Amino acid sequence: MNAALGAFLSFLLLYKYVALFVFIFTSAVILPLPDNSILLATGAFASQGYFSFWISLSVALVANVAGDCVGYFLAKRWGKAALTRLRVHVPWYIDRLDGYLRKHPRRSIFLTRFVGTADALVNLLSGFAGIPLPMFLLWDVLGNFVSLFYILYLGYLFGVYWSNVSGILSIAGFILFAIVFIAAIGIARGDFTHFRKHE
Amino acid sequence: MSEKDEHGSRPESRLLKAVLLVAIFALLLLALLLIAQYQGLRRENLVPQHHSILSSLKQNGTLAPQDSNLIGTWMTFDYIDYIFSLPPSYLQNALSIHDPRYPHVTIEEYAEDAHLGLNGTLQAVQAAVRSYTPAQ
Numbered sequence: 001m002n003a004a005l006g007a008f009l010s011f012l013l014l015y016k017y018v019a020l021f022v023f024i025f026t027s028a029v030i031l032p033l034p035d036n037s038i039l040l041a042t043g044a045f046a047s048q049g050y051f052s053f054w055i056s057l058s059v060a061l062v063a064n065v066a067g068d069c070v071g072y073f074l075a076k077r078w079g080k081a082a083l084t085r086l087r088v089h090v091p092w093y094i095d096r097l098d099g100y101l102r103k104h105p106r107r108s109i110f111l112t113r114f115v116g117t118a119d120a121l122v123n124l125l126s127g128f129a130g131i132p133l134p135m136f137l138l139w140d141v142l143g144n145f146v147s148l149f150y151i152l153y154l155g156y157l158f159g160v161y162w163s164n165v166s167g168i169l170s171i172a173g174f175i176l177f178a179i180v181f182i183a184a185i186g187i188a189r190g191d192f193t194h195f196r197k198h199e
Numbered sequence: 200m201s202e203k204d205e206h207g208s209r210p211e212s213r214l215l216k217a218v219l220l221v222a223i224f225a226l227l228l229l230a231l232l233l234i235a236q237y238q239g240l241r242r243e244n245l246v247p248q249h250h251s252i253l254s255s256l257k258q259n260g261t262l263a264p265q266d267s268n269l270i271g272t273w274m275t276f277d278y279i280d281y282i283f284s285l286p287p288s289y290l291q292n293a294l295s296i297h298d299p300r301y302p303h304v305t306i307e308e309y310a311e312d313a314h315l316g317l318n319g320t321l322q323a324v325q326a327a328v329r330s331y332t333p334a335q
């Protein structure tokens with residue numbers, strides 16, 4: 001176990017649900033923290049009765065949704081103004097991703113809750129694209145509930161051996177990210193539009 | 200908008216195609232790695248067999264003293280007491296701890312503040328847990 005993760009876990013044991021909220025919220029906003037390892041460990045602590053599984057799930061869910069909303073509101077309120085002020089020209093592939101998100105907001109928001117970095121980017125894009133808040137919240141809550149439940153539950157199943165699954169979960173996370181990345185490139189290239197035309 | 204080449208595709212599009220191929224290759228490698236990791240867990244018998252989610256959520260367990268090798272320096276004394284079902288003052292007395300933050304202090308913080316070696320303190324905690332015998 002690396003020193004940083006050890007320090008995070010100490011903080012989690014000392015401040016329990018407050019620490020869990022701080023970690024998950026910070027990680028949801030954009031900072032790359034080892035939130036999967038922290039959730040696995042929380043699940044393991046819950047299996048020992050040191051944490052409550054359902055309280056942990058509720059705290060993590062509220063923190064994640066609150067963090068996602070920060071990205072959404074920032075992009076919605078200041079996204080376009082910031083780009084205009086910085087004189088940044090939106091590249092054509094971002095334009096296409098933006099168009100795809102407007103067309104399929106439910107699946108884009110729900111599925112990216114399972115992919116660490118992609119969800120923060122989709123939060124920003126959702127705000128930027130003007131996806132209605134109730135729709136964003138609904139699919140954000142649903143996606144986060146399922147993704148948080150399965151990680152906490154994995155930690156719960158493996159108990160004290162949670163760190164043994166940490167590696168496998170990281171690889172699974174990279175695989176999901178690669179799938180989303182490939183899909184995003186496909187959308188940007190217009191591959192999916194191309195297939196639709198021939199259907 | 201970029202100019203199209205003789206094949207009718209934009210340079211950006213060709214770059215994206217190359218990135219796409221690399222990403223697919225990385226995806227295959229990751230899938231192989233995932234299978235290897237899973238096989239490793241199976242070999243170590245770490246893949247638990249549970250009947251259902253709800254029944255497993257009702258199971259709570261503490262550790263036995265012989266599992267004391269699982270103790271890490273990041274753990275608090277409070278957590279160690281809890282998972283090994285130790286009386287709250289057992290480790291405090293066994294290790295003569297005078298830190299006012301006990302048991303809400305980690306082994307690492309305690310060792311640092313008491314100017315003790317980290318490994319030595321960890322081994323002392325593990326030994327104290329191993330030698331614990333619950334009063335009948």
